[in-house]
Amino acid sequence: MLVAADSEWMARALQLAAQGLNTTTPNPRVGCVLVKGNKVVDEGWHVRAGEPHAEVHALRAAGKNARGATAYVTLEPCSHHGRTPPCAEALIEAGVVRVVCAMQDPNPRVAGQGIARLRAAGIAVESGLMETSARELNVGFVSRMTRGLPWVRSKIAASLDGRTALANGTSQWITGEAARQDVQHWRARSCAVLTGVGTVLADDPQLNVREIAVGRQPLRVVLDSALRMSPAARMLQGGQTLIYTVSADTLKRDVLTVRGAEVVVLPDAAGQVDLPTVLRDLARRGINEVLVEAGKTLNGALLRAGLVDELVLYLAPQLLGDAARGLADLGELTQLDQRVALAWQDVRHVGGDLRITVRIKHV
Numbered sequence: 001m002l003v004a005a006d007s008e009w010m011a012r013a014l015q016l017a018a019q020g021l022n023t024t025t026p027n028p029r030v031g032c033v034l035v036k037g038n039k040v041v042d043e044g045w046h047v048r049a050g051e052p053h054a055e056v057h058a059l060r061a062a063g064k065n066a067r068g069a070t071a072y073v074t075l076e077p078c079s080h081h082g083r084t085p086p087c088a089e090a091l092i093e094a095g096v097v098r099v100v101c102a103m104q105d106p107n108p109r110v111a112g113q114g115i116a117r118l119r120a121a122g123i124a125v126e127s128g129l130m131e132t133s134a135r136e137l138n139v140g141f142v143s144r145m146t147r148g149l150p151w152v153r154s155k156i157a158a159s160l161d162g163r164t165a166l167a168n169g170t171s172q173w174i175t176g177e178a179a180r181q182d183v184q185h186w187r188a189r190s191c192a193v194l195t196g197v198g199t200v201l202a203d204d205p206q207l208n209v210r211e212i213a214v215g216r217q218p219l220r221v222v223l224d225s226a227l228r229m230s231p232a233a234r235m236l237q238g239g240q241t242l243i244y245t246v247s248a249d250t251l252k253r254d255v256l257t258v259r260g261a262e263v264v265v266l267p268d269a270a271g272q273v274d275l276p277t278v279l280r281d282l283a284r285r286g287i288n289e290v291l292v293e294a295g296k297t298l299n300g301a302l303l304r305a306g307l308v309d310e311l312v313l314y315l316a317p318q319l320l321g322d323a324a325r326g327l328a329d330l331g332e333l334t335q336l337d338q339r340v341a342l343a344w345q346d347v348r349h350v351g352g353d354l355r356i357t358v359r360i361k362h363v
Contacts, residue, residue: 001126002100002126002129005038006072006100006126006129007129007130009033009035009040009070009072009100010033010072010074010100010102010129010130011130012031012033012040012043012072013031013032013033013043013054013072013073013074013102014031014074014102014130014133014134014137015031016031016032016033016043016044016045016054017029017030017031017045017046017054017074017075017134017137018031018137019031019045019047020045020046020047020048021137021188021189022188022189022212022214023047023048023214023215023216024046024047024048024049025049025191025216025286025287025288025289026049026141026144026191026286026287026288027046027048027049027141028046028075028105028138028141029045029046029074029137029138029141030045030046030053030054030055030073030074030075031043031044031045031046031054031073031074032044032045032054032055032057032058032071032072032073032074033058033071033072034058034059034062034065034066034069034070034071034072034096035069035070035072036065036068036069036070041062041065041066041069042058042059042061042062042065042066043057043058043061044056044057044058044059044060044061045057048215053077053078053087054073054074054087055071055073055077055087055090055091056085056087056090058071059090059091059094062094066094066095066096067094067095067096068095068096068097069095069096069097069098070096070097070098070099070100071091071096071098071099071100072100072101073087073099073100073101073102074101074102074103074134074137075101075102075103075105075134075138076101076103076104076105076110076112076114076115076127077090077091077099077101077114077115077118078105078107078109078110078114079110079113079114079116079117086114086117087114088114088117088118089117091118091123092117092118092121092123096123097123097124098123098124098125098126099115099118099123099124099125099126100125100126100127100129101115101125101126101127101129102127102128102129102130102131102133102134103127103128103131103134103135104127106141106142106145106146107145108145115127138288139151139289140191140287140288140289141288143288143309144283144286144287144288148280148283149279149280149283149307150191150192150279150282150283150287150288150289150290151288151289151290151309151310152194152279152290152292152302152307152308152309152310153186153190153289153290153291153292153308153309153310153311153312154291154292154294154299154302154303154308154310154311154312155183155186155291155292155293155312155314156299156311156312156313156314156327156328157171157173157174157175157179157313157314157316158174158313158314158315158316158327159174159315159316159318159319159320159324160315160316160317160318160319161319161320161321162326162327163319163320163321163324163325163326163327164295164296164324164325164326164327165295165324165325166320166323166324166325167323167324167325169202169325171203171325172203174316174318174320175314175315175316175353176316176351176352176353177351178350178351178352178353179314179316179350179351179353179355181211182314182350182355183293183314184209184210184211184212185212186291186312187207187208187209187218187291188209188212188214188218189289190218190289190290190291191218191219191282191286191287191288191289191290192218192219192220192221192242192282192287192289192290192291193207193218193219193220193221193290193291193292193293194221194222194223194290194291194292194293194294194298195207195220195221195222195223195292195293195294195298196222196223196224196294196295196297196298197222197223197224197225197226197228197229198294198295198297198298199293199294199295199298200222200224200229200230200233200235201228201229201230202295204233204234204235205234205235205293206234206235206237207220207235207293208220208238208239217238217239217240218291219239219240219241219242219285219287220235220239220240220241220242221241221242221243221244221278221282221290222235222241222242222243222244223243223244223245223273223275223278223298224243224244224245224247224273225245225246225247225272225273226245226246226247227243227245227247227249227252227253227256227263229243229256231255231256231258231259236256236259236260236261240260240262241260241261241262242261242262242264243256243261243262243263243264244264244265244266244273244278245263245264245265245266245273246265246266246267246271246272246273247265248265264281266278266281275301275302275305275307276305276307279307292308295325296325296326296327296328296329297329299327299328299329300328300329300330300331301329303328303330303340303360304330304331306360306362308360309359309360310345310357310358310359310360311342311356311357311358311359311360312355312356312357313327313355313356313357313358314350314353314354314355315353315354315355315356316352316353317352317353317354340360341360341361342358342359342360342361343358343359343360343361344356344357344358345357345358345359
């Protein structure tokens with residue numbers, strides 16, 4: 001039975017889990033707090049894949065003091081042998097008498113089996129406390145496990161009238177320095193950054209994380225149907241780059257491969273890069289969260305295909321007029337029920353700009 005104090009300790013476990021926001025991929029972000037006599041015995045959080053899970057960190061730090069404790073964990077303890085031993089067994093062996101977890105693990109390899117193993121060993125288990133917060137922390141991991149797709153978040157910088165560039169393509173810079181620095185946090189937590197070759201040709205971006213210590217860089221992903229990407233592109237420097245194409249030009253593919261890129265041919269029935277298959281392929285590669293940084297063509301294609309989950313809009317207090325380029329090419333809508341419906345998530349000032357976060361209402 002849950003009591004008021006349980007929420008306090010679970011909130012602390014969620015704070016610990018959030019410390020792995022930029023580092024745990026492809027694993028979920030998990031925190032653990034061991035409590036006995038209404039006092040913290042010890043705590044831990046998962047830092048990165050291949051290293052001990054949150055429960056193991058906490059148990060090792062607590063030692064013999066873990067016996068008789070309650071473990072507050074933000075995700076169901078694992079029950080299978082992966083790169084690390086099962087946490088459910090570690091909790092049993094340590095003598096923990098109660099486990100409170102925020103949510104069941106959506107991974108089919110666990111999915112309730114960890115809870116069942118704990119209960120079979122005589123440990124009292126409560127599940128579902130602060131589940132919404134726990135799911136939000138691992139929105140990409142949950143998406144990959146339940147839908148076979150990463151969580152797709154599109155970042156767009158625009159004027160107040162929704163324009164992302166002048167008609168001639170000039171876009172640097174519409175938003176201010178604070179907004180550009182804020183984008184680094186979205187990149188840092190993302191497993192991959194996705195763009196189109198048009199953006200690569202126009203801006204030659206690096207799309208890497210700067211000014212934040214992450215210990216890794218997100219995978220850079222480019223959709224390039226005709227392999228127009230230059231071998232000298234900055235994106236090919238210092239990091240993994242994955243290019244999806246429909247081109248059969250083996251010479252171009254070989255040149256880009258020599259420059260360190262992986263080139264994958266994924267055509268759809270219309271001869272374009274197959275967007276749903278791209279996302280499923282990224283999920284198979286362990287990609288939880290994808291940050292889209294692209295122009296109106298790719299943003300529009302993803303939105304029309306129903307593949308975007310969230311928009312992060314940075315709006316600058318300026319007007320660029322009707323001739324400037326828009327947010328997303330959605331084609332002509334003839335009925336209001338064709339519109340993209342959105343749900344407010346967050347609105348705040350970032351420097352002199354406004355950051356609006358909305359989620360797509362999928363019907």
